Amino acid sequence: METREAIENRRSIRIFQPRKVHKDLIAKIIDSARWAPSSGNIQNWQFLIVEDKGRKLQISEAALGQTFIALSPVNIIVCVDNANMEMYYGKRGTDMYSYQNSAAAIQNMLLTAHSLGLGSCWVGAFDEDALKRILKIPDDIVPVAIISVGYPSEQPPTPSRRNLDVLIYSEEWGKT
Amino acid sequence: METREAIENRRSIRIFQPRKVHKDLIAKIIDSARWAPSSGNIQNWQFLIVEDKGRKLQISEAALGQTFIALSPVNIIVCVDNANMEMYYGKRGTDMYSYQNSAAAIQNMLLTAHSLGLGSCWVGAFDEDALKRILKIPDDIVPVAIISVGYPSEQPPTPSRRNLDVLIYSEEWGKT
Numbered sequence: 071m072e073t074r075e076a077i078e079n080r081r082s083i084r085i086f087q088p089r090k091v092h093k094d095l096i097a098k099i100i101d102s103a104r105w106a107p108s109s110g111n112i113q114n115w116q117f118l119i120v121e122d123k124g125r126k127l128q129i130s131e132a133a134l135g136q137t138f139i140a141l142s143p144v145n146i147i148v149c150v151d152n153a154n155m156e157m158y159y160g161k162r163g164t165d166m167y168s169y170q171n172s173a174a175a176i177q178n179m180l181l182t183a184h185s186l187g188l189g190s191c192w193v194g195a196f197d198e199d200a201l202k203r204i205l206k207i208p209d210d211i212v213p214v215a216i217i218s219v220g221y222p223s224e225q226p227p228t229p230s231r232r233n234l235d236v237l238i239y240s241e242e243w244g245k246t
Numbered sequence: 247m248e249t250r251e252a253i254e255n256r257r258s259i260r261i262f263q264p265r266k267v268h269k270d271l272i273a274k275i276i277d278s279a280r281w282a283p284s285s286g287n288i289q290n291w292q293f294l295i296v297e298d299k300g301r302k303l304q305i306s307e308a309a310l311g312q313t314f315i316a317l318s319p320v321n322i323i324v325c326v327d328n329a330n331m332e333m334y335y336g337k338r339g340t341d342m343y344s345y346q347n348s349a350a351a352i353q354n355m356l357l358t359a360h361s362l363g364l365g366s367c368w369v370g371a372f373d374e375d376a377l378k379r380i381l382k383i384p385d386d387i388v389p390v391a392i393i394s395v396g397y398p399s400e401q402p403p404t405p406s407r408r409n410l411d412v413l414i415y416s417e418e419w420g421k422t
Contacts, residue, residue, distance in 0.1 A: 073252040173349030
């Protein structure tokens with residue numbers, strides 16, 4: 071699929087067919103995450119694949135009851151390792167770069183999923199501590215996103231976008 | 247360009263031809279940012295295009311002397327508006343979602359630049375306050391990245407990537 075088509079036609083999908091997603095496709099999605107840029111190429115990301123029904127239910131509860139998570143064939147939990155990040159980049163590293171690196175990786179994943187005919191939804195609203203308990207995630211590691219993946223069973227309308235001309239300033243703030 | 251090709255072959259480019267980048271191409275790059283997902287579709291991003299030589303020099307000084315910024319034909323400063331974000335999502339919004347939303351938008355921009363035959367470099371190391379002064383950015387707004395763009399004048403080697411098998415855990419942390 072063309073890059074532009076993937077970028078513009080990707081939608082957040084929350085209703086999936088019960089059909090299982092082959093592990094090779096999951097691997098392709100996570101493989102694409104690896105190619106995102108990261109601060110000094112630190113690549114401080116980790117990916118946890120969850121397909122177990124009971125665990126998905128627990129995760130959906132940790133995600134403030136977003137039930138579609140429990141009903142998704144697979145959820146990929148994206149985590150960042152902040153130990154090295156702290157050492158190399160201090161607070162700016164843990165408080166900004168870690169989120170940016172992993173978000174760039176996630177965007178690659180969403181685009182790749184879409185280009186493979188799969189749907190996905192990026193979830194950020196969850197109880198971090200609860201999620202860490204469920205997945206036995208150690209102290210230095212921060213879960214930053216839950217990505218639900220599966221074959222789409224909905225075609226959501228395109229959410230509105232702000233016009234390009236109000237998004238751009240020239241040379242300084244407020245100047246168009 | 248195929249999505250996979252754009253994702254895998256994009257490199258960080260820091261040496262550019264002096265050739266100007268047409269404003270329609272810059273518009274295409276920023277247009278692609280609009281299609282990134284954002285928390286509740288809040289789209290709290292803004293893009294500042296800087297081409298003025300003197301201002302680019304000031305920005306490169308605010309970016310800890312990274313001189314390639316001054317030599318890039320164009321720099322796009324990506325900002326987030328944290329006023330609404332704070333209201334809707336509180337601290338998780340300003341401290342996590344804002345960085346994630348804008349990073350997803352930036353990744354679209356890097357991929358689009360590459361697919362248009364342009365090079366780009368994502369810069370996160372800069373003095374936020376200095377940058378705000380230079381660009382007259384108001385209080386509630388946070389500059390989160392400087393993206394240098396131009397026609398590449400280098401072909402950097404592919405930086406190494408961690409192997410896929412060490413990046414993936416299954417069902418819980420540490421289990422492969």
